[in-house]
Amino acid sequence: MTRSISSLLILCAFLAVLLPGTALARLNIEITGGVEAAQPIAVVPFGFAGGGSASVDPGAVIAADLARTGRFAPMPTRDMLDQPTSHEEVDLRDWRLLDMNNLVIGQVVREGARYRISFILYDVFRGERLAGATLTATAAGLRNAAHRIADQIHETLTGIPGVAATRIAYISATGRGENARVTLQVADADGYNPQVIVSSTEPIMSPAWSPDGRRIAYVSFESRRPAIYVQELASGRRERVASYPGINSSPAFSPDGRRLAMTLSKDGNPEIYVLDLDSRALTRLTDHFAIDTEPAWSPDGSHLVFTSGRGGNPQIYRVPASGGAVSRVSFEGDYNASPVYAPDGRSIAMARRINGAFRIALLDVERGFSRLLSRGPLDESPSFAPNSSMVIYATTHGGRAVLAAAAVDGGANQRLTQGTDQVREPAWSPMVQ
Incomplete structure (x- = not known):
């Protein structure tokens, strides 16, 4: 048929x-299934500044996007020793102790009716910044901005463009x-x-x-x-x-x-x-x-x-x-x-x-x-x-x-x-x- x-x-x-x-x-x-050797990655909840609150935590969206691919195993936030939101707050030694391959941090800053979303991706063991960018979005576009960050992270770490967006x-x-x-x-x-x-x-x-x-x-x-x-x-x-x-x-x-x-x-x-x-x-x-x-x-x-x-x-x-x-x-x-x-x-x-x-x-x-x-x-x-x-x-x-x-x-x-x-x-x- x-x-x-x-x-x-x-x-x-x-x-x-x-x-x-x-x-x-x-x-x-x-x-319902993932690869046995999924890469351990920590996506820290994003910081927020500018008054009020964001309806979406980009960090949570990014972690979920990466988990759905089956290639990544995001760390539960409850297991994190620290939750840095800026480069100055990052101590990669903490994440090495937790056997994380990569770390993602970020911030959301409200600027009037729009939001500025920035992130940094680290290689924990090499101590390197692998990627980073700043995006702008409306409140309704926060999830999409997070999807695009997840896609950039996916491509940086696998060489394959992501499809979260x-x-x-x-x-x-x-x-x-x-x-x-x-x-x-x-x-x-x-x-x-x-x-x-x-x-x-x-x-x-x-x-x-x-x-x-x-x-x-x-x-x-x-x-x-x-x-x-x-x-x-x-x-x-x-x-x-x-x-x-x-x-x-x-x-x-x-x-x-x-x-x-x-x-x-x-x-x-x-x-x-x-x-x-x-x-x-x-x-x-x-x-x-x-x-x-x-x-x-x-x-x-x-x-x-x-x-x-x-x-x-x-x-x-x-x-x-x-x-x-x-x-x-x-x-x-x-x-x-x-x-x-x-x-x-x-x-x-x-x-x-x-x-x-x-x-x-x-x-x-x-x-x-x-x-x-x-x-x-x-x-x-x-x-x-x-x-x-x-x-x-x-x-x-x-x-x-x-x-x-x-x-x-x-x-x-x-x-x-x-x-x-x-x-x-x-x-x-x-x-x-």
Whole structure:
């Protein structure tokens, strides 16, 4: 069963059985696994000056961001011998005694309606300052400033850009009967600040980010038939870009943001098309009697991968972006669907069926071998973090639809829930400024 079809059936089932809805809740993230050799780091609560108080302690946000990666083990504040907030107060000998590899200190200074946030990152054993910066933010932007500091720390210590300042789009369903409601929401990567992008009593599915992070494409059944919309996040302005007879599904932005791949059945069979968003020229890429669906672009925009049943069972195929010969990509397993490229182009994540269970698999593009990333039994809709280090996907836990994330190196695992709501179809944003 392909994502576009299975998602519709799942959402329709949700509308029939969900519990009464609750107020919009943030995504709660539970860390369910981390690397055995996580780096010990101390993130001291940030000092505050300037009158009043800050609603957010950047230090706590940074520590949580680093912990979620699974690569770091932040020290509990109760175990700290001291809590310095300036360079002059730091005695690295204390932190060596505690076997900390790194130390982070910082301050928040209120200046009218804005805040100045500064931090310093130390290598404890070498006695060196590794990084430091000063950011400014409004009260509402304090969490985001902390996320950006966490990302800088992550990149300094690992060489890999952090993703704490990114966002996640997902479908949330709640209520039943006349109170049934489906929403497309966007939240910060740590689950805070959820925002409803669109709400409907009809199914919504397949959210997809534009490469600049300013727009989201999705499928809505609000007119009782599927149509593809593109919506600006800042203004809320949206445009219906595909509403052909039959299936309109699985939108995917090209890496340059100028084209949108999609699945259409307007000519009688589900095929892969590409729409030029400026000229509105529509190009058909596949032509086969089997179902072709779920297109995803390669990072360089040269080709797309997609799900097709042309070999009998769903498998992953590729086609040049300009059209041409189709070639098979997946060969392990009798069912592979929902492909998505890692931003670095090195791997493709997909949903694979094994002994009746659906699990997320990673295919090494260059070497051609694959490995399993998740445990199942109902894992689907994979989406890569923009630094290619993690995959977020939809799954179930305790009979409820939830999200989960796993590091591609197998070192970190998370579970994301939202109150009593059912959450599906995650899409991780690109790096945003």
